[in-house]
Amino acid sequence: MTHENKNMLDVKRTNRRAVLRLLQKQGAMSRKQLAKQLELTPAAITKIVGEMIEEGLLAEGAKLPGSSAGRREILVYSNYKAYCALGIFLELNHAILSAVWLDGRVIMSEKVALDKTNTADEIIDGLSQRLLDLVEQYDIEKEKVLGLGVAIRGVISTDGQISYNSFGIFRERNYPITRRLEEKTGFPVHLANNVRAMFLAQIFSEKDRDLDAQFFLRCEYGIGASLVFNGKIWYGSTGQCSEMGHIPVIRRGGKSCNCGKSGCLETIASPLAIQQDAIHILSEENTPILWRICSRKTVEQLEIDDVLDAARNGDEKVAQIVDNAVMTLSNALKNLIYIVDPRKIILYGRIFENRYYLSKLLAEMGEGVDINHEVIVEKSKYNLRLEEKSAGLVVIEHFLDQGALP
Ligand SMILES: [Zn+2]
Structure with a gap:
């Protein structure tokens, strides 16, 4: 040309x-x-x-x-039905298979448990086969499928080919996931980090890509984040922006983390960490309220909301764990505010549905930040609803970005 x-x-x-x-x-x-x-x-x-x-x-x-x-x-x-995209959203223990129209409307979605005794190839082959079955079952015309979006935990290669470290989904490191999926499904594959894909889906749904800088924080299994400038995801020099969950906060003797280091932010502040720390000190004397909650269920059945209930109702030692988690997370966010100066910080994840936790975090965020930083900190309007569409939207975003031209 x-x-x-x-x-x-x-x-x-x-x-x-x-x-x-x-x-x-x-x-x-x-x-x-x-x-x-x-x-x-x-x-x-x-x-x-x-x-x-x-x-x-x-x-x-x-x-x-x-x-x-x-x-x-x-x-x-x-014409939102002109094309569609398929999606595989890979969480720690399950995957969501889906298809979406050009405007993000969900055509179908299905949650599939992952058998962690399987190899990466076996997991991917099983998901590919199930996805092809669903395409048939829902009469999705293959000519209309733009491609398959894959949103996965952890670190991926900048060329979108390799899952370097899936933080516990695959046992294998450096897994060539894109090639395998293309071979098994026959569709072009677009690989993205899961939190970035969700942020894209948030912006797509919110229709406010014009904001100069926005930050998306997801607290679920771990703590993930993503940064957007002028409607575009910022990847950083090694493609890892923003792995906020792995900011080192404890220099020595911290808990080991999924990423291979120890003492990372998410080992203190993630919902899972709060839950594990509370279970660690669980006893009738130490944590009487949580102990009572536990009498109605086993320790395995204990959820983050039970731990937060115990803190709210006066279990002092549990409250200390929660307070420390909230303070550590908000310190990291305040650093972000002063370095990046975002217009908006969007909070995403089940823990933000807990009013006690959310009000604590928002109160803590209000401390020590001057009024000139008019940053909006709010729960996503689409909280818990982006998982099923975000993988497919990775493909659609790319398609729209190219002006719907090859
Ligand atoms: Zn880590």
């Missing part, structure tokens, strides 16, 4: 992406409105829209209410 041709393709891609993003955000619009908002000539918009209608990506709908009787403007909207 000549330099000139490449430039023309880049312009075309940029304009198509702008049209698709704007329609995604605003819903239906007329050509005139699109031209005005995107500062493009009416002729350019007519050409771009015409092409995308022909490709089935856009469709014409009703006439714009209130437009002049002589030449009424027709509304154009995204």
Whole structure:
């Protein structure tokens, strides 16, 4: 391709992406409105829209209410069923297989337990086969499938081919997951870190990619995070931004962590760490309230909400564990505020549904940060609902970003 041709393709891609993003955000619009908002000539918009209608990506709908009787403007909207994407979301002990339309609407999703005695190949082969069965069962047309998005815990290679360390999903390190999935399913695979994929899904659902800097914090099995500048994920120089859970907070004698180090933030502040620390000191004398809760269930059945209930109801030693976890996490977030200066910090995970914990964290976050940092700290509006769509949305985000061109 000549330099000139490449430039023309880049312009075309940029304009198509702008049209698709704007329609995604605003819903239906007329050509005139699109031209005005995107500062493009009416002729350019007519050409771009015409092409995308022909490709089935856009469709014409009703006439714009209130437009002049002589030449009424027709509304154009995204045809969200033009394409779809498949997804595999890999958690520590289960996977979510799914398919989503272009607007993120879920076509199907299924939770599958992972057999951890299996090798990585066996796990991936089993998931691939089940996904292909579901594609058939839900009559998903293969020609409409843009690809398979895979969202996985841990560290992946910057070229999206290898899972270096899945933090406990696979026993194997440096596993070539993308090639194996492409061989087994026949679809092009887009590999992403799970928290980054969820952040993309959050921004996609929220439709506010214009914020200069946002931070997404997920507390579930561990503590994961991701940073976005101007609608784009920031990867950092080694592709590991932002592994906040593995900030060292205890220099010597800390608990060992999934990542291979010890004394990381998540060994103190993750829901699992809080739960384990409380169980560690559990006794009738030490923790009378948690002991009573435990009389109705086994230690294995104890959940993070039980531990937080015990702290809230006056178990002092349990409360100390919770307070220490909250303080350690909020210290890390305050460092972030002063270094990055984000507009928004979004909290995601089951623990943020606990009002006692959330109010404690928000109160702690209000201490020691000056009022000039107008950072919004809030629970995601989509809390616990992004897992099933985020893997597929990795593919759709890429597709839209390319202006729906190869
Ligand atoms: Zn760690």
